[in-house]
Amino acid sequence: MNRRIxxxxxxxSSRVDAEVFQLRPDYRAVVIAVDGLVPGPSDQRSEALLQAAEAHSRSLLGQTPVEQLPHVAAWRDAYRSFGAKPQRTRxxxxxxxxxAVTGLPRVNRLTDLYNAISVLHxxxxxxEDLAGxxxxxxxxxxIGTEPFDTATGGTETTEHPEPGEVVWCDDAGVTCRRWNWRQGRRTQLSDSTTTAxxxxxxxxxxxxxxxxxxADALGSHLDQLGPDVQRASLLIRAEPGRP
Structure with missing residues (x-):
């Protein structure tokens, strides 16, 4: 099959269940799948993006406490709606x-890129690594029985989400807990990721x-991470008139 197809x-094929939209009808997601990435360490381009993100963060937090920033506050409310405590699980x-106040991590150019875009926008x-x-x-x-592979104290372990918790999954189990809190090890990006x-x-x-x-900013930067990068994207939102 053609890579783009x-x-x-x-x-x-990505889905958001109706129960999630019932919880937050205003929820929207853009899903981007990309292939042809050329792995590499942090470089001048990713460093410049991270520095811009750090400066933007300092500017925002110089005027407003982090928990009062509009989108942070919205996500804190969303966490409370399914029983999570945002003070403990951010x-x-x-x-x-x-x-970002003291400095974002420098990991590799792919991870640096999406961390910077998150803060800037x-x-x-x-x-996540699509290979996993x-x-x-x-x-x-x-439900509460779905497996989530993580590490505790450096030891690999399998946990399970709380019943009713909002989680991203694939056919093998949970890939990210509490909507956007902690990602699993099976699908985590690595220094050799080429498809994400x-x-x-x-x-x-x-x-x-x-x-x-x-989404456009992320896509534009991803296109620069290889000579033959291919990507596809989809906006997912609640369908009008559906419960």
Whole structure:
């Protein structure tokens, strides 16, 4: 199958369950699948993006506490809606903003890129290695028996989400817990990742235009990470008139 067609099939197979939209009807996601990435260490381009993100974070937090930033506050409310405590389990955007004050991590140019875009556009943004995926991504409310592979104290272990917790899954189990809190080891990006999946999560007050702008910025930078990068994307939102 043509690579672009395969990527398009994957994103078009992505799903958000109705129970999630019942919880937050304003939820939207852009799913981006990409292939042909050339792995590499942090470089001048990724360093410049990270420095811009750090400066943007300092500017924002110089005026407003992190928990009061509009999209951070919206995600804190979303976490409370399914029983999570945002003071203990911070959404990925809030986690990055808090780190950005003293300096974002330098990992590799792919990870640096999506972390920087997350901070610059004020949006939770997850990145995963598609080579570890089994089937298409799906956002649902957990039963509580789904496996989640993680590490505790340096030891690999399998955990399970709380019943009702909002999680991203594939056919093999949970890939990200609490919507956008912690990603699993099976699908985590690595220094050798060549094909990846990115999920941009939005709630009000983020507009559709702002969400699309963030997705376009990410896509534009991804296109520069190889001579033959292919990608496909999909916007997922609640269908009008559906419960």
């Amino acid at each position: 395969a990527l398009q099939h994957l994103v078009e 959404n990925s955007l809030e986690g990055l903003l808090r780190r 004020q949006i939770p943004l997850g990145g 995926y089994v089937g298409a991504p799906r956002l649902l409310r957990a 999946l990115f999920i941009l999560d939005a709630l009000e007050p983020m507009s559709d235009d702002a969400l699309q702008h963030a």
